[in-house]
Amino acid sequence: MNRSWYAPRRLLSYLLVVGIAVTALFPLAWMAISGFKSQTEVLRTPFQFFPDVWQLDNYRLILADPAFVRAMVITFAGAVIFTVASLVVNSMAAYAFARLEFAGKRLWWLVCITPMFVPAMAILLTSFVVVSKLGMLDTLAVLIIPGVAASAQMFFLRQFYLNMPAAVEEAALIDGATRWQIFLQIFVPQSLGPFVVVGIASFLGYWNSYVWPVLVVSNPDLTQIMQYLATFRSARGNEWGMLMAGSTLAALPTILLVLIFQRYIVNGVRLAGLK
Amino acid sequence: MSMIDTSAQPTAKATEVTDPSGTSRRRRRRRRARVTEQAPQHLRAHLTAYLMITPMVVLLGIFVVWPLVYAFYLSFFEMSFYKDAEFVGFDFYKYVLTDPEFYDSLLVGLKFALMVVPTILVLALLLASFLATLSKRMAAFMKTTVYVPAVVSSVVAAIIFVFIYQDEGFANWFIGLFGQGPLAWLNTATTALPAVAVPAIWLGFGVSTLIMLAGILDIPESYFESAKLDGANFWQRTRYITIPSLRNVILFLLVSGLTLTIQEFQLPLVMTNGGPVNATNTPNLYIFNSFRxxxxxxxxxxxTAALLLFIVIGTISLIIFRVVSSEKSSDA
Known part of the structure; x- marks a missing residue:
């Protein structure tokens, strides 16, 4: 009796799944497809979804542009360094705030958590002044270092560490382990899930950033990928095929990251304690 | 009412467990205290903690606190190339608060947020309700699918949508199917802001959906089952079970969404640079362009304008944070 309505319902479900997936991913698919269209086809009347001729020229041309490849490589390298540095700095502080008692803890906690409520725009200009006073303009360091300490990530990791059972730590302390050993050998290995979540957030934050690089970097050797794309759009805005090919390649690493770590990201919502 | 809660209970437990054992350790040590000195040991524990937080404190001090204090300092001075900076007190605050352009940009930001956030919430609620009914494998596929747009950068999203809004682009083809258009989407004052809102919705709906889904999965299955037995349809179940149970999640997403969205400026920066006739000049874009x-x-x-905005938005997010945290601790 159940089966009679169950089958069409399931079909409807499948149709909805396909419909939602197609709609959600359409802009990305459209970008990638347009990358395969020649200049005459990319914006044509009458409108056509797929090109008459699939051609690789746009992807080939953009990859032949040394500035594009350099931007991809330097941004990727920066993003990896940034992610690792963020994990080190934020997880250490998170552990201390979650598990250790020390003088002035409340005050330091306030110092470390308040920046979460400071919007980037409020300090954008003076951050620029500060990094130029420090002589950091036009270096890789100015792209990486100012964002490494992230209150929200530290908060997230601290929540996770607060929830870890105290028993193992106690046992290790009695065995004479130092806090550093406990942190590195017990807490860090168990942090893979939250590390992936905040690590991906760091990577995305760096890879996708645009305004900060525009302000602090003018050396073409340090041009970041989003900077490259925005410049390409204002300089060669009519070459849509190539722009779409470049955007596709620039979006690819972030999308791959999601696909590789999808399991962790979905759990991350739960881990955030936000649910 | 446990949907915002994961940490509260275990948190309390963890500290409880840590503390008594901590004191007992101290007591044990005190028994030996006359033999080994307690002070260095004690100091070393503090030292470890300080070493662990030092990088964070130093970096935040240089790159957040210093710029922030400096910003407040500068907002009281009139800078000039020709003479020394002159203390002007609250003059700039007065200028900003009486400047119609600032209010215009606030209005644009508010309109933008009101287009984006409610749309995202409705979409997320519908999608999450649907995802909750799927089999495990299908749900996993869909969760990843809705999350993918969230990782795309605003610059790429802006470029894609500028392309879609071209005269011969997808958007005009689409409305052409209904006998409308073509429109100059980004060059018309009335359509520009909604046209910028669409990529914002596209970028934002995934995370909200996942958060709502986690909330829905926390609602006891029995609520829905007994409602179904009573013959409640999908809308009734949503109206009387899902929405009331998700009240806190929805409130959180609404307020944090509004505060984040009103600050959006990268999309209009790349898509329209505030035009046409300031129709997409959000507060932060207005501020950013005056920086330059x-x-x-x-x-x-x-x-000064940025600081005023920060005071308002910072206060609002602090309140949300407080409310969410207190929900956690009052939940059991």
Whole structure:
């Protein structure tokens, strides 16, 4: 009796799944497809979804542009360094705030958590002044270092560490382990899930950033990928095929990251304690 | 009412467990205290903690606290290339608060947020309700699918949508199917802001959906089953079970969404640069463009505007944070 309505319902479900997936991913698919269209086809009347001729020229041309490849490589390298540095700095502080008692803890906690409520725009200009006073303009360091300490990530990791059972730590302390050993050998290995979540957030934050690089970097050797794309759009805005090919390649690493770590990201919502 | 809660209970437990054992350790040590000195041991524990937080404190001090204090300092001075900075007190605050352009940009930001956030919430609620009914494998596929747009950068999203809004682009083809258009989407005052809102919705709906889904999965299955037995349809179940149970999640997403969205400026920066006739000039874009204005007056002015915005938005997010945290601790 159940089966009679169950089958069409399931079909409807499948149709909805396909419909939602197609709609959600359409802009990305459209970008990638347009990358395969020649200049005459990319914006044509009458409108056509797929090109008459699939051609690789746009992807080939953009990859032949040394500035594009350099931007991809330097941004990727920066993003990896940034992610690792963020994990080190934020997880250490998170552990201390979650598990250790020390003088002035409340005050330091306030110092470390308040920046979460400071919007980037409020300090954008003076951050620029500060990094130029420090002589950091036009270096890789100015792209990486100012964002490494992230209150929200530290908060997230601290929540996770607060929830870890105290028993193992106690046992290790009695065995004479130092806090550093406990942190590195017990807490860090168990942090893979939250590390992936905040690590991906760091990577995305760096890879996708645009305004900060525009302000602090003018050396073409340090041009970041989003900077490259925005410049390409204002300089060669009519070459849509190539722009779409470049955007596709620039979006690819972030999308791959999601696909590789999808399991962790979905759990991350739960881990955030936000649910 | 446990949907915002994961940490509260275990948190309390963890500290409880840590503390008594901590004191017992101290007591044990005190018994030996006359033999080994307690002070260095004690100091070393503090030292470890300080070493662990030092990088964070130093970096935040240099790159957040210093710029912030400096920004407040500068907002009280009029800078000039020709003479020394002059203390002007609250003058810039007065200018900003009486400047119609600032209010215009606030209005644009508010309109933008009201287009984006409610749409995202409705979409997320519907999608999450649907995802909750799927089999495990299908749900996993869909969760990843809705999350993918969230990782795309605003610059790429802006470029894609500018392309879609071209005269011969997808958007005009689409409305052409209904006998409408073509429109100059980004060049018409009435359509520009909604046209910028669409990529914002596209970028934002995934995370909200996942958060709502986690909330829905926490609602006891029995609620829905007994409602179904009573013959409640999907809308009734949503109206009387899902929405009331998700009240806190929805409130959180609404307020944090509004505060984040009103600050959006990268999309209009790349898509329209505020035009046409300031129709997409959100507060932060307005501030950002006055930053780039070379006159020193504009610098202090926009700095002050940014600080005023920060005070309002910072206060709101602090309140949300407080409310969410207290929900956690009151939940059991």
């Amino acid at each position: 204005d070379a006159t020193p007056y504009a610098t202090s002015y926009s700095l």
